[in-house]
Amino acid sequence: MTRVATDILVVGGGAAGLSAALAASARAKVTVVDDNPLLGGQIWRAEMGKFNSPAAKGLVDAVNSGEIRVINNAQVFAAAARNTLLAETAEGRSEIEFEKLIIATGARERFLPFPGWTLPNVFGVGGLQALVKGGVPVAGKRVVVAGTGPLLLAVADYLRSKRASVVAIAEQTSASRLGGFAASLFRSPSKLVQAAALRAGLRGVPYSTDCWVSSAHGEKALEQVELKRKGRTSTIDCDILACGFNLVPNVELAVPLGCEITDGCVVVDKFQKTSIANVFCAGEPTGVAGVDSSLVEGRIAGLAAAGDQDGARSLFAKRDRARRFGEALNRAFALRDELKALADDDTIVCRCEDVAYGRLTEFENFRDAKLQTRCGMGPCQGRICGAATEFLFGWKPGSVRPPIFPVKMENL
Amino acid sequence: MIDLRINKLAVSVEDGTTVAAAILAGGIGHFRSSTIGSPRGPLCGIGVCFECRVTIDGVKLQRSCNVQARDGMEVETDD
Ligand SMILES: Cc1cc2nc3c(=O)[nH]c(=O)nc-3n(C[C@H](O)[C@H](O)[C@H](O)COP(=O)(O)OP(=O)(O)OC[C@H]3O[C@@H](n4cnc5c(N)ncnc54)[C@H](O)[C@@H]3O)c2cc1C
Ligand code: FES
Numbered sequence: 001m002t003r004v005a006t007d008i009l010v011v012g013g014g015a016a017g018l019s020a021a022l023a024a025s026a027r028a029k030v031t032v033v034d035d036n037p038l039l040g041g042q043i044w045r046a047e048m049g050k051f052n053s054p055a056a057k058g059l060v061d062a063v064n065s066g067e068i069r070v071i072n073n074a075q076v077f078a079a080a081a082r083n084t085l086l087a088e089t090a091e092g093r094s095e096i097e098f099e100k101l102i103i104a105t106g107a108r109e110r111f112l113p114f115p116g117w118t119l120p121n122v123f124g125v126g127g128l129q130a131l132v133k134g135g136v137p138v139a140g141k142r143v144v145v146a147g148t149g150p151l152l153l154a155v156a157d158y159l160r161s162k163r164a165s166v167v168a169i170a171e172q173t174s175a176s177r178l179g180g181f182a183a184s185l186f187r188s189p190s191k192l193v194q195a196a197a198l199r200a201g202l203r204g205v206p207y208s209t210d211c212w213v214s215s216a217h218g219e220k221a222l223e224q225v226e227l228k229r230k231g232r233t234s235t236i237d238c239d240i241l242a243c244g245f246n247l248v249p250n251v252e253l254a255v256p257l258g259c260e261i262t263d264g265c266v267v268v269d270k271f272q273k274t275s276i277a278n279v280f281c282a283g284e285p286t287g288v289a290g291v292d293s294s295l296v297e298g299r300i301a302g303l304a305a306a307g308d309q310d311g312a313r314s315l316f317a318k319r320d321r322a323r324r325f326g327e328a329l330n331r332a333f334a335l336r337d338e339l340k341a342l343a344d345d346d347t348i349v350c351r352c353e354d355v356a357y358g359r360l361t362e363f364e365n366f367r368d369a370k371l372q373t374r375c376g377m378g379p380c381q382g383r384i385c386g387a388a389t390e391f392l393f394g395w396k397p398g399s400v401r402p403p404i405f406p407v408k409m410e411n412l
Numbered sequence: 413m414i415d416l417r418i419n420k421l422a423v424s425v426e427d428g429t430t431v432a433a434a435i436l437a438g439g440i441g442h443f444r445s446s447t448i449g450s451p452r453g454p455l456c457g458i459g460v461c462f463e464c465r466v467t468i469d470g471v472k473l474q475r476s477c478n479v480q481a482r483d484g485m486e487v488e489t490d491d
Contacts (some may be wrong), residue, residue, distance in 0.1 A: 035459060037480050042458065049428030108460045120441030120453035127457030131477065134430030134457075137437055220451060221441040250460075351455075351463060354448045379462040379473070384455070406473075 002094045006031035006069065008305050009085065009098035011076050011253060014041015015291050016283025016298035017104035018059045021068050023302030023311075024102075030068045031096065033087055035075040039063060041106055042126060043291050047133040071096075078402035079257055083278070086411075093411040100278045100305045103254050103266065104298060107247035107284035110387045112335075113349045113357060114342035116216030116225075117243070125244035129155045138164035142238040144225050146170035146213045147245045148333045150195075155242060157201040166202070168236055170211040170227050172245070173333050178209055181332030184325075191325070214342055216241055228338075245335055247288045248387040252400040254285060264390075264397075271312055272301035280305050289326020296322055340392050349392075350385040352378020357392075366395040379406050416485035431476035431487055432457075432464045443476065443489050451490075467491040 008024045010017045013034030018041075021032045032039070038046045044056035051057040064070060071094070074087040080095060087094045109124040116122070123131065125147055132138055143164045145156045148171060156166045171178070185191050211229040216222055225241050227234050249265050260267040260275035265287040272280045282301040283294035296319045303312040343349065345358030353374040363369040366376065366389060375389075376382030376398050386397030403412065413424045416431075418438055425434045432454050435443065442451035444465050454464035459478040467488040468474040476487070 036478065046428075048426060108456060108458065111455065118446070118450060118452060120443075120451055123454060124456050127455055130457035131430070131433060131436065131454060134477065135425060135428065135433035135437065221453075348446075348450075351446065351452070351461070354446050354450070379465075380460060383460050 001092055002089075003097070004031060004069070004071070004094065005097045007098070008100045008102060008302075009033065009096055010102045010104055010302075011085070012041065012104035012106055012283070013039035013063075013070070013072075014104060014106050014283060014294065015043060015059075016106070016294035016301075017041065017102070018063050019295045019298035020102045020104055020280075020282050020302035020305075021063050022059065022066070023299040024306040025066055025068050025302075027306040027308060031071065031098070032063065032068060033071045033074045033076055033085075033096065035073065037073055039070065039072070042130070045130055045133050048135060075405050075407075076253060077405045077407050088405075088407045088411050093407075100280065101257075102272075102298075102301050102305055103257075103259075103274075103279065103281040103285055104283045104294075104301075105250040105253055105285055106294075107249050107288050108383060108387075109244040110246050110248050110391070111243070111384055112245050112339055112342065112388055112391065113347050114213055114215055115344050115347050116218070116222075118348050118351060119216055119218050119222045120220070121218075121222040121239060122216055122241045122243060125151050125155045125242045127244070128240065128242040129158055132159070132162055138162050138240070140165065141240050142167045143240045143242060144168045144170065144213070144227075144236055144238045146172075146211075146225070146227070146241065146243045148172045148335065149244075149246050150329070150333075151244065153195075153198045153202065156205060157198050159242075160201065160205075164240075166205045167238055168227065169202070169205055169207045170213060170229075171207065171209045172212040172336055172339060173209060174336075175209040177332050177334075181328060184328045184332075212336075212339060212342075213241065213243055245339070245391075246330075246333060247284065248383075249285045249288060251285050252381075252383070252404040254279075254281060255399055256402050256404070270316060271304035271309070272297055273304065287323070287326065288330065289323050290329065293319070293322035293326050335391060343392070349388055350375040350378065350382075352380050352385075355385070360389065360393070366398045369395075370398055414481045414483050416481050416483065416487060418487045419489060425481050429481045431466065431468060431474075431479045431481050431485070434481045435466065435476060435487065435489060440489055445490055
């Protein structure tokens with residue numbers, strides 16, 4: 001077992017955590033803990049150990065080269081006391097004592113069940129990108145990208161750069177909502193340029209709005225998907241389906257610490273402080289709003305936690321703008337009700353425990369379903385099925401109890 | 413290059429490759445069998461869904477998407 005003591009502990013080494021750590025490091029001893037082999041988080045996940053984005057490389061290098069202590073491959077799984085978190089590393093258990101904590105644990109994708117979604121080679125959208133960055137070859141593979149949000153375009157563009165053949169992009173939102181969102185981009189020119197660049201990169205790929213996956217087929221792995229659009233169904237042969245329906249904040253660490261949560265997000269004040277006095281939160285756990293929002297929230301949290309209230313205050317306007325963009329994004333890509341009807345009675349919803357949709361319709365809430373069917377009791381602890389049943393049935397996801405990730409017995 | 417074995421077969425991958433990527437690159441999509449025996453492979457790619465679990469160097473239930481391949485590693489799928 002190892003013991004570390006620090007002034008400020010940052011959990012999560014993505015955009016929010018990195019900018020928080022850097023901002024706090026001018027005045028305090030800072031430690032960053034992240035469960036990946038390298039820093040960067042989701043958007044800046046390294047590709048084969050290298051950072052392609054100059055912004056990512058700049059921030060990661062700055063954090064790695066300063067006085068900041070970086071602990072990679074360490075998953076925080078519980079709190080031992082008010083001021084101590086426990087993490088599991090390859091070497092065993094690590095106890096990290098802090099004065100102040102900044103939670104920057106990011107988000108995960110929401111997946112919705114439809115017939116065939118458990119077949120091998122059906123991945124998340126960001127999930128496939130992460131796997132390709134880890135070395136999965138996609139050259140020459142036929143890929144359907146489906147679901148919702150700007151991530152579909154970003155990932156389709158990325159896959160094309162890896163010589164995949166993107167055969168269709170199916171966006172569930174309507175053309176009119178999307179149009180309204182595109183118009184709102186005129187207020188942030190840098191985003192407009194990004195959007196235009198993506199469109200140019202994807203010339204020739206059929207992009208449909210009002211379109212979603214209704215089923216996936218194959219013997220042992222995926223062979224075909226069915227897409228639905230305006231009452232018509234079309235079948236497309238493909239090797240890979242990348243499918244995701246927005247993001248879900250990772251609040252599993254904030255909950256057992258006692259932080260107030262509303263609508264699945266950690267509640268923070270202007271200084272990114274949670275309802276618990278020495279705990280701050282930045283980036284996607286406070287609500288999904290894109291990388292610019294994560295960066296500025298991280299800086300505010302870092303400055304405020306280190307006692308630079310004036311520095312933090314100077315960034316409020318920038319943060320509020322970034323958050324408004326996030327709200328526009330969430331409205332534009334809100335999920336349509338038709339997606340609630342994709343699963344058949346025998347479609348698996350809880351993948352860990354193999355609980356089917358029909359079984360779940362017998363219950364009123366997640367808790368009862370969990371007690372009777374084991375839904376949400378597998379190793380993911382409901383992170384996947386909880387986000388699905390929240391949308392399908394309006395169920396409040398069950399709370400994840402520490403250890404928030406499975407750990408080896410000897411490290412508990 | 414990194415040399416490892418997947419289901420006893422020798423495989424070489426580039427530095428920085430994850431174990432999940434090494435398995436998929438070898439044409440294996442079936443990482444584990446679910447409780448009812450249905451074949452499963454990676455979904456989230458970021459360590460939250462647990463569908464990519466395999467045995468690495470004798471240790472069961474490792475999330476292969478979060479682990480980098482290393483020389484001499486022994487990986488078993490569907491174990
Ligand atoms: C799979 C995926 C791919 C994405 N790809 C893109 C993209 O290409 N472009 C884009 O604009 N947006 C992308 N996004 C959205 C993206 O999340 C944000 O733009 C940005 O990464 C948010 O930064 P963040 O710091 O708030 O969170 P993240 O970048 O998610 O950083 C959080 C970090 O905390 C770590 N962590 C969480 N819990 C623990 C714990 N208990 N112990 C230790 N470490 C922990 C995570 O592993 C992660 O490294 C993606 C999202 C996902 C889920
Ligand atoms: S693919 Fe989800 S945990 Fe590895």
